[in-house]
Structures are given as C-alpha cells and as structure tokens.
Amino acid sequence: MNAPAPSPAETLRSALAGLLDGLPPRQAAQAVDRLIANYRGATPTEAPILRDRADVAAYAAYRMPATFEAVRSALAAFADAVPGWVPRDHVDVGGGTGAAAWAACATWDGERPVTVLDWAEPALALGRELAAAHPALKAADWQRTRIGPALSLAGADLVTVSYVLNELTAADRAALVDAAAQAAQAVVVVEPGTPDGYARIIEARDRLVSAGFRIAAPCPHSAACPIVPGTDWCHFSARVSRSSLHRQVKGGSLAYEDEKFGYVAATRLPVVPAPARVVRKPQIRKGQVLLDLCETDPALRRATVTKRHGDLYRAARDTDWGDAWPPAED
Numbered sequence: 513m514n515a516p517a518p519s520p521a522e523t524l525r526s527a528l529a530g531l532l533d534g535l536p537p538r539q540a541a542q543a544v545d546r547l548i549a550n551y552r553g554a555t556p557t558e559a560p561i562l563r564d565r566a567d568v569a570a571y572a573a574y575r576m577p578a579t580f581e582a583v584r585s586a587l588a589a590f591a592d593a594v595p596g597w598v599p600r601d602h603v604d605v606g607g608g609t610g611a612a613a614w615a616a617c618a619t620w621d622g623e624r625p626v627t628v629l630d631w632a633e634p635a636l637a638l639g640r641e642l643a644a645a646h647p648a649l650k651a652a653d654w655q656r657t658r659i660g661p662a663l664s665l666a667g668a669d670l671v672t673v674s675y676v677l678n679e680l681t682a683a684d685r686a687a688l689v690d691a692a693a694q695a696a697q698a699v700v701v702v703e704p705g706t707p708d709g710y711a712r713i714i715e716a717r718d719r720l721v722s723a724g725f726r727i728a729a730p731c732p733h734s735a736a737c738p739i740v741p742g743t744d745w746c747h748f749s750a751r752v753s754r755s756s757l758h759r760q761v762k763g764g765s766l767a768y769e770d771e772k773f774g775y776v777a778a779t780r781l782p783v784v785p786a787p788a789r790v791v792r793k794p795q796i797r798k799g800q801v802l803l804d805l806c807e808t809d810p811a812l813r814r815a816t817v818t819k820r821h822g823d824l825y826r827a828a829r830d831t832d833w834g835d836a837w838p839p840a841e842d
C-alpha cells in the first residue's frame with residue numbers, strides 16, 4: 513500500500529529543514545537577531561528589510577511556520593463561510609517567502625495559477641526555491657513589485673495580504689486594500705494579533721465593506737465591529753509545532769508555540785458566515801464551559817453552556833478559540 517502523500521504543512525516543514533544547512537549556527541542566530549531588531553524598529557522602511565539570503569533564511573526559519581499557520585487558520589474559516597467555492601487563481605501581495613501560497617494549498621486541493629508579489633528579491637528567490645518542493649506551487653510566478661500608490665493588481669479570485677500592512681504607510685495600506693478590492697472576488701488580510709494589528713484589520717475591513725464586500729470571517733456580520741476602540745482587540749491563536757530547526761533558531765525547548773493573529777476575510781461571493789464566533793479562549797469549569805461570543809446583533813456576549821445542555825455541552829468542551837458557534841452539523 514502506498515503511504516499517504518505528505519500534507520503541505522509537512523512538505524513545508526521538510527523544505528524549511530534544509531534551509532540553514534551550510535549556514536553556521538552563529539550566523540543564523542545573528543541573522544535572526546538582526547531581523548528581530550529590524551522588525552522592532554520603525555516600520556515602514558524605505559527599502560526591504562529582507563536584504564540577503566541569510567535574512568530570508570532566518571525569516572523563513574523563524575517566522576514562516578507561524579505566518580503559514582495563521583493564514584491557514586484564516587483561510588479555513590473563510591472556506592467554511594463559502595462552502596464549495598475554490599479559488600481559480602491566487603495573488604499573494606507582500607508574499608515574501610510564500611507562506612500564504614502554502615496556506616492556500618493547504619486549504620483547497622488542486623492546482624491554480626499563483627502569483628507572489630514582493631519588493632525583496634532574496635525573499636522571492638528563497639520562496640521559489642522552497643516552492644519547488646510542492647507540486648501545486650512549482651509553477652508559481654514570483655514577481656518583484658513595490659506596494660505603493662501605483663499598485664494595480666491583475667484580476668484574481670483570491671488575494672491574500674499576510675503580515676504586510678504593518679510595514680506600510682497609511683497611504684500605501686489604503687492603496688493596497690483598494691487595489692485588492694478592485695482585483696479580487698475574495699480578500700483575506702492577516703496581521704499580528706496585537707492592538708495595532710487589530711486597528712489595521714478594522715481599517716482594511718471598513719475599506720472592503722465600503723467597496724461592496726461582505727465579511728465572511730471572523731465576524732458573523734458585516735456591520736461595525738462591536739468592540740469599543742481602545743478597550744479590547746479581536747485576535748485569535750494558531751498552534752505552531754516547532755521543528756528542531758525552529759527550536760535552534762528561536763531558542764527554547766517547547767514543542768510548540770501559539771501564534772496570535774488577527775484577520776478579516778471579505779468577498780463579493782454569497783457568504784454563509786458563522787452564526788457566532790468564539791472570540792476568546794473558552795474557559796472550562798466543572799460542569800460548564802464559558803464561551804465569549806461575537807454574535808450577529810452585532811454584540812459580544814458570554815454564553816454559559818452547562819452539562820444540562822447535553823450535546824451542546826459536549827460540543828462546547830471541544831470548541832476552540834476562533835471556532836464558529838454552535839458547530840455546524842455534519
């Protein structure tokens with residue numbers, strides 16, 4: 513019997529494993545330190561932060577498994593809201609080493625034209641190299657493009673913008689979201705799960721709704737977000753298992769880490785958003801589960817599901833932060 517084909521996540525992990533081969537561990541560690549310092553510094557920058565092979569190898573080893581899992585989570589929630597839809601093509605803007613291209617392959621089977629746009633040539637080169645390991649990404653087109661006022665995107669079913677808005681000026685963020693709205697049937701934007709990341713997600717969400725898009729996820733509605741600005745921020749968590757390479761680059765010995773991210777998935781397609789979404793880690797108490805929900809009103813509400821609720825209680829115990837509530841019936 514043939515062994516099952518490896519999943520995109522497994523293929524990515526083994527492609528990344530070979531990455532720092534030949535790079536002395538000290539040099540790899542220095543490249544990661546430089547990267548962290550740059551990302552903590554003032555962004556946006558005038559020129560790419562990812563300047564050479566050591567930078568992009570460090571980025572891919574240090575960040576790509578986490579951005580891949582965050583985008584995969586966002587795309588999975590989006591796919592649930594547009595059942596049966598499969599993108600015919602995909603453009604990933606500010607795609608770097610291609611995390612979102614891999615995440616789309618992990619969400620929808622089959623092959624489709626994929627274009628990754630970025631201004632950092634070394635990131636595109638490494639992305640192309642990694643993608644050679646994935647049958648559906650071998651033919652991807654990696655194009656050097658600067659995101660700015662002149663950006664225009666070719667029509668595409670799916671446009672992803674993952675961990676990029678953070679690096680742009682307000683004017684460039686607006687230009688990018690508007691270009692995506694003009695080009696795409698579906699736009700998925702992912703940002704770090706911080707208050708600032710949330711603010712950028714809300715800004716993009718507002719622009720997409722104004723352009724006629726409906727919100728497919730995470731919100732159960734396309735009305736204004738019920739969070740009072742400054743009091744809280746909507747974000748989620750994706751578990752990232754760490755390879756030994758990942759541990760070597762990041763230090764520490766934990767087998768996994770949790771990547772916090774925020775996202776919005778919007779579309780011109782008909783959508784079936786979740787009735788409600790779990791917006792915090794559920795609290796499991798003796799005989800009860802507390803779920804913080806964003807509902808269609810739109811409103812935030814804490815639901816207490818107890819043993820007396822029978823099947824619903826069992827479902828609540830299996831429900832994670834970010835899941836739709838109640839779970840769809842199979």
Ligand SMILES: C[S@@+](CC[C@H](N)C(=O)[O-])C[C@H]1O[C@@H](n2cnc3c(N)ncnc32)[C@H](O)[C@@H]1O
Nearest residue numbers: 579606607608611630631632658659674675679
């Ligand atoms: C944090 S990385 C994210 C990469 C990838 N999307 C991911 O999720 O792993 C940000 C990317 O945006 C690109 N970028 C930043 N500003 C840009 C600009 N003005 N034009 C084009 N690419 C830009 C960077 O080169 C980098 O690859």
